[in-house]
Amino acid sequence: MTDAELQMFPKYKFGQSFTTIKCECTQYLPWLEKRLKNAGGQLHTEKITGFEQLTSSYDIIVNCSGLGSRDLAGDQSLYPVRGQILRVHAPWLKHFIRDGNGHTYIFPGIHSVTLGGTRQKDNWEMSVNEADSSGIFERCCELEPSLKKSQVCSELVGLRPTRNSLRLERETFVHENRQVPIIHNYGHGGGGISIHWGTALEATQLVKESINWRNPTSKL
Template identity: 55%
Template sequence: MVNCSGLGSRELVEDSAVSPVRGQVLQVQAPWLKHFIRDGSGLTYIYPGASHATLGGTRQKGDWNLSPDAETSRDIFSRCCTLEPSLHRACSMKERVGLRPDRPSVRLQKEVLARDGWRLPIVHHYGHGSRGISVHWGSALEAVRLVNECVQALRTPALTSKL
């Protein structure tokens, strides 16, 4: 089993170290944009897509609010227009808010849960926060390696003493 429950891990596995990082972005129609643009801190960015460009953003630790904030949207738009002035002519602006699961360190480990004589291997894989976009490949490969170890352990009969 793999636990990728993110913020749900607070209750599912009683991990109080997991907390939200609120992210707010804007989606705009700007089909002329073809290149990613990002400031040095990574907080202000423009990611063009097939149907819209995503302008961002925020990193608000501990904030559970899923409602868009108009002042934050104005700030994001202003910062992005500083990076790319042609955005002033963008249209169809939509606000989006999401919560990223964050921890002091990513939880990427095996655990064996034992209950009523049953042993269930589990791989925990969550808590990337806003770092997920940069570490997802390596993190996913490590999770697969751990899952393969669990599968191998289930296939290998345990040695038992006959004394």
């Protein structure tokens, strides 16, 4: 950033400016679902407490259950990192702002501006914490004072499924003398949207290899 640009952030001595994109998940995920259905895919909602529920009906399982893999896959290295954000009405903001450690950020979107955030390891609390909301708003206002006149639209909480490294591999699940390949693809942490397409392609390659190995006659 130039000296003139840095004058907007008196507490900082160095900064970078670049052009990027922001994925609006509220629109992106329905688009993915529509794409799946158009390709002949089907969606079923069911609570799964064990892989054995699936082995009688499916030849290959792809496990993208996030934090659910603590129980499903017995992976206790997986832990939540709690994130809380605010969405505010501030249509005059057009540029992203993010501080050095990424704990404070301002991301304008199509309908609102996202203010964040928190990174609380091993915190399973899904309700909104008012102290967190106040802290987020105050920190963001320090970076962009005009936010003081913005209106809060919503407060949201989510748990990022995190482990030291994401798990992307195949294992063989044995149940009642039946061997079923399971492709694990979870543990993306807070970077899921950034890297999901690449890990999905890797998982797809493992599925193809499993098909060649099994030559299945049942459903996927």
